[in-house]
Amino acid sequence: MPDSALRAATFLDKGGVGKTTATAHIGVALDRHGYDVLLLDLAGKQGDLAKHFGLWEDVQAGEDRWPNITTVFQDQWEKIAEKLPTPVDDLIMPTGEGPDLIPAHESLDGLDATLGNIDDAAERYSRLDEFLTEDVADDYDVILLDLPGSTSNIAYNGLWAAGHVVAPVRPGPFEAGQAEQLRQDLETIRNEQGVSIELVMVLLNEVDERTKAGKTYLEEFQTEYPDSLAPTQIPSSQDVQNAQMNGGTLFALERRSKTADRAIEAYETDAEVLVDRLGAEE
Ligand SMILES: Nc1ncnc2c1ncn2[C@@H]1O[C@H](COP(=O)(O)OP(=O)(O)OP(=O)(O)O)[C@@H](O)[C@H]1O
Ligand SMILES: [Mg+2]
Known part of the structure; x- marks a missing residue:
């Protein structure tokens, strides 16, 4: 196990691509493989990650809880x-x-605006990194951050703190462009802020390799992202939503379909490869 927690953030400047689902499933897969895992929800007050684990009522009951993530x-x-x-x-x-x-x-x-009032960019974007380094990193093997589907001061804090991005991408005619945009944005951050944030994994979500279109997308991404493409694509499975409605991941479903089993295997393989890639950079 690593000395200090490995970190990654799921991010793409686009909503509904599978960021929260990937964070939850990769997190549970790694826990099952023996890692101590912390998940952190920065994706907005709707609390999707808590909902994913059936904890929304507990979160709401503790709305006046202090300290909280904003603190x-x-x-x-x-x-x-x-x-x-x-x-x-x-x-x-x-x-x-x-x-x-x-x-x-x-x-x-309200946090995004508060952060916007901090004049110095290095200071504005490094608050979360400081928190993780000072208070959290020694207690976990892996920290996964779920980020909003758009850029913001909060998202930048997540990117700065994680240093590595897992980008879930849905197959489609415009999606390759989004991954490319992300790659360029990270390059701009590197040049302008001197902060290196690696696109460590492009995770194709809801791909059907058996269709001609699915095969074509896969080949395109293999060519474009030979180093960062996740080894296994995540199939589309109705059970993902069934599990979420039950307040859990696919791992917690008692009766699973074949596609759900395939999705689990894919998340498990990709989770291990993610840890290898994060560890190799330490
Ligand atoms: N492999 C999959 N098979 C079937 N449905 C999926 C799969 N992955 C995600 N979904 C569904 O797609 C929807 C969007 O997924 P998710 O909430 O993870 O995306 P997101 O990128 O976090 O969205 P947002 O930008 O709104 O935070 C959810 O309803 C989820 O259940
Ligand atoms: Mg989400």
Whole structure:
């Protein structure tokens, strides 16, 4: 196991591509493989990651919970953390499937503007990185961040803190362009901010390799992303949504379809490869 937690963020500047689903499933897969995993929901106050684990009612019941994820971005966080007996434990909820979760909070809504008031870019984007490094990284093997489907000060904090991006992509005529845009955005960040954020995994989601179109997309991505394409595509499975409605991942479903089993195997393979890629860069 690594000394300090390996980190990755699921991100693509596009909604509904499978970021939250990938975060949850990769997280549970790694937990089952023996890693201590923390999931962190920065994707917005709707709390999708908590919903994915059937924890939404608990999150809502604790809406006045303090500290919460927004607190760690505040100027005074370091002083707050010193005074609280268990500052990080106060943020965490167990998911029931292995990984710990720091859920989203409604105050994430106002956080983006607050961060925007910080003049210095390095300071504005590094708050989360500081929190993870100072308070969290020693206690986990892997930290996965679920980010919003658009760029924002919060998303940049996630990218800065993770340093590595897993980009779920749905097959379609415009999707290759989105992955390419992400690659260019990361290049711009590297040039302008001097911060290196690697596109460590392009994860093709809901691909049917048995169709001609599916095969063509796969070949295109293999050519474009020979190093970062995930080895296994995630098939489309109705059971993903069935599991989510039951408040769990596919791993927690008692009766699974064949496509669900294939999706699980794909997430497991890709999760291990992700850890290898993250570890190789340390
Ligand atoms: N492999 C899959 N098979 C079937 N349905 C899937 C699969 N992956 C994701 N979905 C469904 O697609 C929808 C979007 O997935 P998800 O919420 O993970 O995307 P997202 O990128 O996090 O979206 P947002 O940008 O809104 O946060 C969900 O309803 C989810 O159940
Ligand atoms: Mg999401």
